[in-house]
Amino acid sequence: MTFRYKTLITSFVLVTMSGCALVPGSHFEGIESGEQTQNLEKDLDKVNIQIIDASLISQQNQLRKTPKPMSSNAGIDTSHYQYRLGVGDVLTIGVWDHPELTIPAAVQRTAEFDGFRVQEDGTITYAYAPNIPAVGKTVRELHKELVKRLSKVIEDPQVDIKVVGFRSQKTYITGEVTKPGVYPVTEIPLTLIDALNQAGGLSEFADWRTVTFTRGDTTETIQLDKFYAQGDISQNRLLQHGDIVHVNRNDTQKVFVLGDVKKAGTVSLNRYGLNLAEALSDSGGLNENTANANGIFVLRKRDYEQSGILADVYQLHARNIASMVLAEQFELQPHDIVYVTSAPLARWNRVISLLLPSVTSIERVNSIGN
Known part of the structure; x- marks a missing residue:
């Protein structure tokens, strides 16, 4: 099955190359067509081809729903979190039953304005307790140090410390x-x-x-x-x-819709994602007279160094209504390429249309010569 689809893709690309060869200047300089074919077949061996069917949709849905394994320290434990003071932080300090040690709040001033700021040298100064190291300490550690110093002049001081201005971090x-x-x-x-x-x-x-x-x-x-x-x-x-x-902006969150559609171009992904049916619809749909309903491909680049695969190629057979249900469930990823091929007859007609002007010119030359 895989070999058949690789052969199908190879044949399609070769027909495309043959058509291009009819246009002057469309070949690759210095590379023979046989060499192009050999390189193409070699690259196709590094492509993983899958059919978009119910089995693939189920597999992708399962991957999205299955939670990824997490390490033992995956969660954030904030139970032991403690803020550590830094230069610029502002504190209010009060001592119970000692109003003389508390700066009275003014109507026109805030607690932050009247508070004690951690100085550039990393210390704060309070009554009876000058130059207390504060940087890097928690409020609890600073409280312990301040109580120790005030105990020399006040019996059993009841101290309250709050940070009213977080300015350092x-x-x-x-x-x-x-x-x-x-x-x-x-x-x-x-x-x-x-x-x-x-x-x-x-x-x-x-x-x-x-x-x-x-x-x-x-x-x-x-x-x-x-x-x-x-x-x-x-x-x-x-x-x-x-x-x-x-x-970041979502400018790069796009897929490319190319080939036999009414409006080829890019389609943006939004926060809710984008499925294959939506991408085709936003591109105006398939050209009814020329598009090959069995030739809807999604090309998705892979990390070749890690996987040994250049790309994943998904093919949708869209000749019946059921297939469009699959297209609605197939989620696209940023930078996917959706390509719709032309029907064989349409490709043949295009080749003929390229040949006809040359044939007509030759007939006119022959008729003049006769």
Whole structure:
């Protein structure tokens, strides 16, 4: 079966090459047609050909539904998360029963304005407790140190510390989100998904499949669609200071529809995906008089170095209504090429149409000569 379809594709390409050879200047310079044929047949051995049928659709649906195995540390454990202070953070500090140690709140000022800022040298200064190291400490650790120092002048001090200004640590959400910008890291754990939500979610032109995540010198691709569609929590990240989350545009999320259709060109994928029937419909459908309903192919590039396969080729037999149901269930991927071949008679008519002008010219020359 596979050999037959490879032969079919080989024959089709050879007919196409033969037709092209009739057009002056359409051959490859320095390459003989026999060499082209040998190279073509050699490449076809590296192509995986499959028929689009119920079995293939079921197999692809199963792959999409089956959760991918996750590592033991795939989930984000925030139970032990603690915010660590940095330069620029602002604190409010109060001591119970000692109002003289608490700055009274003013009507025109905020708690952040009146608070204690972590200085450039990494310390804060409070009454009876100057130059307390604060950078890198948690609020609990700072509380312990402040109580220790105040105990020298106050019996059993009851101290309350809160961070009212998170200024030292930031993450950056860029690209196609509703509100791109700088978002602070706070005492509440901030994950990549949380950050996207805080940024208003992805915009209309966003690539809903992947986002790029950069930490230091390392950039990785996060499979966002796997998180939402399959619940793959390994795609989430706990953000840290300096992390960058970038949402790309969906300009590259396209498939190419070529061949014997009414409107060849590109069709964009949206957040809900794109199936073969939709791609053909968006291209105006097949040319009823010339297209080969059995010659609808989907070419999908593979990583040759890893798989030894150049491409997967899927063929749809679309001569009956049932086949269009299969086309509606066959999901396309970005950069797929949908190609509709012409019927054999239509291809023959095109070849003849290329020959007729030459034949007519020869007859006219002969008639003049006689």
